[in-house]
Amino acid sequence: MEVNYEPMWESLGLDLAAHDELLRILGEGYSNIFLSQENRPEGMSYFDFVMSEVHGLRVKELIDGQNEGRKVIGSFCVFVPEEIVRAADATLVGLCTGADFATDEVDKLLPRNTCALIKSAFGFKLGKVCPYIEAADMLVGENTCDGKKKSFEVLGRLVDNLYVMDIPQMKSSEGRTLLRAEYARFKDAVEELTGISIDGARLKRGIEITNNKRRAVHRLNSFRCADPAPISGLDALLANQVYFYDDPVRFADSVNKISDELEPRVQSGEGTFPKGTPRILMSGCPMAVPNWKVPWIIETSGAVIVGEEACVGERGTQNLTSDAGKTIEELMENILDRYFQIDCAVFTPNPDRQQHIEEMYERYNADGVIHYGLQFCQPYQFESMNVETALEKKGIPTLRIDTDYSMEDVGQLKTRIEAFIERISQL
Numbered sequence: 358m359e360v361n362y363e364p365m366w367e368s369l370g371l372d373l374a375a376h377d378e379l380l381r382i383l384g385e386g387y388s389n390i391f392l393s394q395e396n397r398p399e400g401m402s403y404f405d406f407v408m409s410e411v412h413g414l415r416v417k418e419l420i421d422g423q424n425e426g427r428k429v430i431g432s433f434c435v436f437v438p439e440e441i442v443r444a445a446d447a448t449l450v451g452l453c454t455g456a457d458f459a460t461d462e463v464d465k466l467l468p469r470n471t472c473a474l475i476k477s478a479f480g481f482k483l484g485k486v487c488p489y490i491e492a493a494d495m496l497v498g499e500n501t502c503d504g505k506k507k508s509f510e511v512l513g514r515l516v517d518n519l520y521v522m523d524i525p526q527m528k529s530s531e532g533r534t535l536l537r538a539e540y541a542r543f544k545d546a547v548e549e550l551t552g553i554s555i556d557g558a559r560l561k562r563g564i565e566i567t568n569n570k571r572r573a574v575h576r577l578n579s580f581r582c583a584d585p586a587p588i589s590g591l592d593a594l595l596a597n598q599v600y601f602y603d604d605p606v607r608f609a610d611s612v613n614k615i616s617d618e619l620e621p622r623v624q625s626g627e628g629t630f631p632k633g634t635p636r637i638l639m640s641g642c643p644m645a646v647p648n649w650k651v652p653w654i655i656e657t658s659g660a661v662i663v664g665e666e667a668c669v670g671e672r673g674t675q676n677l678t679s680d681a682g683k684t685i686e687e688l689m690e691n692i693l694d695r696y697f698q699i700d701c702a703v704f705t706p707n708p709d710r711q712q713h714i715e716e717m718y719e720r721y722n723a724d725g726v727i728h729y730g731l732q733f734c735q736p737y738q739f740e741s742m743n744v745e746t747a748l749e750k751k752g753i754p755t756l757r758i759d760t761d762y763s764m765e766d767v768g769q770l771k772t773r774i775e776a777f778i779e780r781i782s783q784l
């Protein structure tokens with residue numbers, strides 16, 4: 358029986374007509390892009406279900422949890438330590454969004470030359486179509502790029518539950534000291550919000566739950582090194598996107614079920630694409646739901662994506678947090694160790710990211726790299742030039758793309774991507 362979620366959406370203050378329209382567009386896009394793929398692992402049906410219920414059942418679960426005392430914390434960045442949130446029995450959900458909405462309203466608040474990701478988050482808030490931002494007990498903004506930093510000043514005028522975390526810009530000892538202090542302050546804020554005092558045992562459990570999600574993604578990714586690729590890049594990206602919304606234990610189980618299918622596929626040489634299909638490593642800005650444009654173009658142009666060097670991808674999930682130690686101080690230091698390795702382009706200098714791209718290119722047996730930059734994203738657009746030069750110098754074919762969430766450039770992108778695939782096919 359179909360559940361009527363309208364009363365729930367109404368109680369969250371959503372604009373029901375606009376929200377219906379969003380769900381219609383999302384459903385249509387999902388069906389055209391994902392359900393039309395061939396030879397998908399059966400386990401992807403779980404993710405089809407999650408996407409069909411992304412504003413329904415999952416939101417209801419969060420609200421049911423709130424009624425039992427569990428808080429919901431929304432974040433825009435992988436620097437927000439999930440371990441601390443889980444340690445306080447709270448839920449962390451990602452709030453980055455991958456579609457334009459209420460653009461006229463957004464343009465009244467933000468400069469036009471703001472990246473699509475930030476504009477989209479504001480569009481979903483102003484258009485009243487995001488149940489997650491409305492349901493959250495606390496929103497966490499982070500001082501990473503200038504666009505986010507300044508936009509949180511604006512967001513702070515629209516909501517009364519914004520918490521801003523400072524993030525260092527350099528991987529120096531001073532930067533580490535700053536992040537340590539900010540994580541301690543965040544722990545205090547989570548304790549105050551939830552009324553739960555986080556001790557060593559709780560933090561250990563938060564580390565274990567979060568690590569298990571990461572382990573599941575690492576396992577799935579390990580099968581993507583094979584040729585033929587046993588899963589499409591679109592489906593793997595979807596799993597990485599759902600990582601930010603789903604119940605963590607259920608998510609890890611569901612990803613592991615897919616891996617259980619991929620293992621025999623790899624052993625028997627079965628793939629979603631034929632053996633020898635050109636293999637692409639994506640690198641750059643995060644792609645939040647429902648931003649599937651470029652992967653869709655790539656995988657309908659004769660190539661397969663085998664890895665994502667991005668925050669919705671390996672930059673966000675790589676490295677486990679050590680659970681060695683018992684005291685809160687030791688475990689907080691482990692969390693700091695893990696997050697301080699994130700090689701986001703807001704850091705200067707940022708050589709680790711270049712090394713990670715090259716290492717992923719080798720590990721996933723890629724044939725070329727497509728650097729994905731959002732227009733007006735200074736950190737990644739700046740880095741993309743050096744990335745391209747350094748990779749090409751090493752003989753790694755690289756294509757640099759700057760785009761946004763509109764569909765206007767699909768034809769032009771397809772032409773460039775097809776030419777790139779042609780180039781790597783001849784090597």
Ligand code: SF4
Binds near residue numbers: 699
């Ligand atoms: S790209 Fe940087 S700012 Fe954006 S989510 Fe990742 S770590 Fe955060």
Ligand code: SF4
Binds near residue numbers: 475502733734737
């Ligand atoms: S895509 Fe770039 S400009 Fe946009 S929020 Fe992320 S780092 Fe900032």
